[in-house]
Amino acid sequence: MSLFARLANPWIALQRPYQPGRPIEEVARELGLGDVAGIVKLASNENSLGPSPKAQEAMRHAIPQMHLYPDGGSFYLRQAIAKKHGISDDMVMLGCGCNEHAVLLAHAFMGPGDELVASERSFVVYKLVSSLYRCKTVEVPMKGMTHDLEAMRKAIAPQTKLVVVGNPNNPTGTMVGQADVDRFVEQVPANVVTVFDDAYMELLDPKDQVDTVKHVKAAKKPVVVLRTFSKAYGLAGLRVGYALAQPDAIDLLNKVRQPFNVNAMAQAAAVAALDDDAHLEATRQMLRAGRRQLMDGMRKLGLEPVESVTNFILVPFQKAAGLTAALTKRKVIIRPMAGFGLPEHVRVSVGTAKENAQFLNALSEALIELQ
Ligand SMILES: Cc1ncc(COP(=O)(O)O)c(C=O)c1O
Structure with a gap:
């Protein structure tokens, strides 16, 4: 054990770091290539259409102001998000991606010996964050590849502080519907914070989306909804996400965040991206076609995605x-x-038609190599 590991808090020294998707620059270096051209990354569920053109324009516009600290309260972005959801701006809190909110929620609500309830096959960050605060994660078996909300509710114990439902769920790509979500909120005890991680929600057609925000508005139970600009809005590199909750919860989360946790470029781009419906619709269209292309292609190769x-x-x-x-x-x-x-298991992100085709070609060769 290294000197610093001996000096560190033991639960931190034992913490396993999150393993992100490999950056294309790293793979280019490994393959001995001079640049990243021709490398396709389908590893981190980013938006292959790129940032919205409106966001790109806003970023160009923001460059001359980059010597100034950002607005620590993200005023304009909070206003825009509040308007979009029909809530007041004191119910919105911005973060450095909604990954930061996972940490802030644990920081605000959890302590040694407390428990976090989540599905066994869900976003690994919940578990990492829980152990950071010396808490136990109760991993509830799924029904096949879908959350078993009834079992999750039953797993709630006196020491449970947070229950987290990623919907749609990463990495299974499945979701639970409105009626199940509504029943769940009704049945979870009022001394447990229910967190809906809606990171992928806007990628669905509006008619298929589950309305979790109505439970924030209703204020009958302590519900927090997480959203991000990393997926549907194509701004993963800027690191901006948000939490929606009642103002008293937002006050708490604001106490544990850094004063300038969302940079000025991210704020400018996110305001513009929220206003770019055409880019959002093009993204949904790309995904509808891409999912079919990938599912058909993989099934033809004998896989069962x-x-x-x-x-x-x-x-x-x-x-x-x-x-x-x-x-x-x-x-x-x-x-x-x-x-x-x-x-x-492996997970492949849905890209453009060209990227998906490159993946399927490479896959057919790789499967022969692995025989
Ligand atoms: C389910 C889920 N929640 C949250 C996040 C984090 O998103 P952000 O980029 O906003 O930190 C991800 C990212 O992959 C995710 O899959």
């Missing part, structure tokens, strides 16, 4: 690490799921 409602697909595959490596060699980056507790 999990039907997804969102911008990634979970694929059972025994030699997941070997498949990931064989694809990387062919300039396609996907995500092995060992870090999510699914060592015999």
